[in-house]
Amino acid sequence: MISLSLSIVRFECQRLVRSPMRLAAMGVFLLCGMYAISSGAHHVSEWEKTLKELSSRDASLRSEALGWYAEQVSGPADRDWIDITQPRYADRYASAHAVMEPEPLAALAIGLSDIRSSWAVVSATRGAQPFRTSDPATLGNAEKLLSGNFDLAFVLAYLMPLLLLVLMFDVGSMERDLGIMRTVRTQTASPRAWWLLRVSLPILVVATLVGVLLVLGGVWTGAIESSFSLWKTFSLASMGYVLLWGILFSAVLSAGSGSSTAALWMVGLWIGFCVLVPAAVRQVVGSQLPNQYASELTTVLRAERYEILLGEVEEYRDSFYSSRPKISPPTETPDRGTASNMDRMMKEAAFLSKVEEVSAEISEREIQREAAVASFGWINPAYVFQNSLCVLAGTESVNFRNHRNGILLAVRDRMESLIGLQWKMSPIEKADFESLFIHENWLKHGQSPQKDALLKGASLALVAAFFASILSRSKRTRERKTGIV
């Protein structure tokens, strides 16, 4: 057995070395992987740069306002209408952004982070804008987005199966082409072990190359250092995916065809699983649950907002106080300015509730659409794998949905703080002003449910094993019937 293994290893090594195309394919794969890691790292550095810009902008506005407090003035001399002790201006100068920071693995799977925005303004008086996070790309080059991103997740999900195909398609089938399969079987002590070793070696080679890229990516982006457990899960999922394609291609080879037929089958599987099925699933689910023209949201943001702002405050007063037991209507009649501010705050609170409602509806629809996509998961391994990696990297739609909810929570938080300050009916002091931004609990990373990724990987492996058993069973049946090896 050991001598068989050694001779097969020697044979496969010679075959690799003597085939410039195979070596070139491996070299191209490694180069693509390295380029993908560098491209992802560049993207994340731009992401971090934007967050830094936001942070410095926030700091600059806040320090300007704190300077007025220090000088005991209400605002700048050249803009006398600004009064930092009033909620409206305190809200503006306590500048804050709800941001989504890149996770440690974000550079390896950038997912939707080049399509969706990772930040939004937190303001209670300028209208909540959680959906502004959805479309920064419309200002950019959509043809670039159409081309797709070139990150490690893409290299692993798309290119790795093709490398495996190039290395595997003539394993066994070449012997059939040359008509020496029967000789091989008779001269080998264990044909099954011979076959298993032959198909295992290309899988091992590809797994090694993938491992090299994962380690390189982990070290380059600092993911191994900052979150080893996430990187470990990411790597396990990737190795599982290599194994999945290895099993699928082995099943094709075990069906006992020649090299060109095997190659056709393999490329058919690749096209099916990596291109056709994901695209078809998107089209089918899209036609069942279409993304229409966002009428409900635009209605809230325009018609309903105006209806609330131009309507009578009495309409919202009862619900405002009943949902805030700690606040009660002022016992003394406030001055005109304060009364107007309080009315405005009640209306803004009513508007925010509307935005929260419509946001929940839209999120629900997105979840339904994703559930419909997930129901095709068993025939959609490339997407399941990519989705798992993106979830781990915090760049999938679920992470951005959490971020959107985070924005709404941050705005709600700001709103309640301002309401509390407004109902004190006294000018906002420095400490109160600072309290508006001191607890930036909305600074969040994407969530990374590692278990989900592993569960998805395990279910895919089961499906692969099922396919493999069907294919190899049909091969054994045919061999029994025809006697042809």
Add this chain to the structure above:
Amino acid sequence: MIFKLLLLELRSIRSDGRLLAMVALAMATLFLSTWIGAESQRMAAEGRAAAIETSRQQWEAIDGLSAHGVGHYGSYVYKPSSPLSTLDAGVMPFTGKVVRVEAHVQSPPSHSDAGSWSSLIRLGAFDAGMILSLLIPLLLAFSAFSSVSRDRETGLLRVLVAQGVPLRSILWGKSLAYWCLSLLLVGALIASHVVLDQISGGPLSSDIKTRLLLFGGSHSLYLLIVVLLSVWVSARVSDSRSALMILTIAWLMTSVVLPRVTAEFSSQLFPLKSQITFEDDMAEDRSKGLDGHNPRDERRNEVREQVLKEYGVEKVSDLPVNLGGILMQKDEEYGNLVWDEHFGRRHETVRKQIGVVQAVSFLDPFLAARGLSMAFAGTDQFHDAQFQRQAENYRRDLIRVLNDLDATAGTRRDNGRWNREKIDYATISDFEFESQSVGFALGHRWPEAASLLIWVLFSAALIQRGTDKIPIVGSSR
């Protein structure tokens, strides 16, 4: 001779069950994608009509707002689908479908499909454009990789050449046979599209017919390039397995890797400002003046003095018009200069990025085919930019009309205050999109068209003139 060889090869293809199955599968996929696309387009059109109706009802229900207030209330413009987007969705899933139209702000389109989908949207679209430019070439390469090498390995090639058949005629015969298969697919696709349009009652305008023909023509040319190169590689390389590997790697590099790398490279060569910097710069110019020395208040004072002089009065309360409306319009016009400057620069950068891709298309015909496919379907970046331009022009016209109404629709009271008249906003019409002619598409995509033609000539020259080094006898024999 070539015709006879073509018929011979077609007969051989007809007897190959695997190839026939592949062609049938490709055809079924094309039909399915067209049918699902048409269904999605019908639903999108219904959705758009409903959204327009809702928005219009809200607009007509406006009550109690001044004309400038209505400018702030604003409107929405909804992007229509191109009639050929069922064939190639292009950039549509990544661009916004709704544009908020309001005073003082040029808003980019929002609510794209990509904004509400998971990363599934990155895995390509199920449309004819994708199938014809990505999948069929791979299937053709996998069908043609052994077209010559197999004959060489079986000795048939030696026999044919010994019988006096020129090698280039053999290669042409085989290439044209595989191209006929491609034409069958493209023809069937176009026929199915025409039939679906007839069934749904949509008349095909001459522009759409031309676009449809050019769409089919550009894909046919690209498939011809693929076929010629595949047959040449099969002839040039010593064995089928090497030919298969070369073609697989070439397909991978040209159709998957290079487009992404080029897109990345172009964005690094001509980087766009981040959204935050873009918005900050616009806000700064909006408030300080384009040259940084002209604060807004000074401009307003200048305009006021001009208006007073024009009407020959000394006080604003003596003006027969509402100064507020005039000031708003002047401010709007100044804002438009700022938007033109910043959005213009951004569009120019995007145009340069696309220029890089167009230049690389001379190395990679896939990029040329994809660019032409989107352009003829009316779904490329240039068509989208045209929609954005029209939406912005509508916004400017709408706000100008509203500001003019704000300035003139009213009378001056004796106490000098302006008394506004009630205005019927329902008389203001909605946005109407003017589609672009096929000349627009060709005008922006001539580099891709030139690239495709050069590639056709180059690959034809390979077959015609590059047969000298083609081995007739296999190394094993």
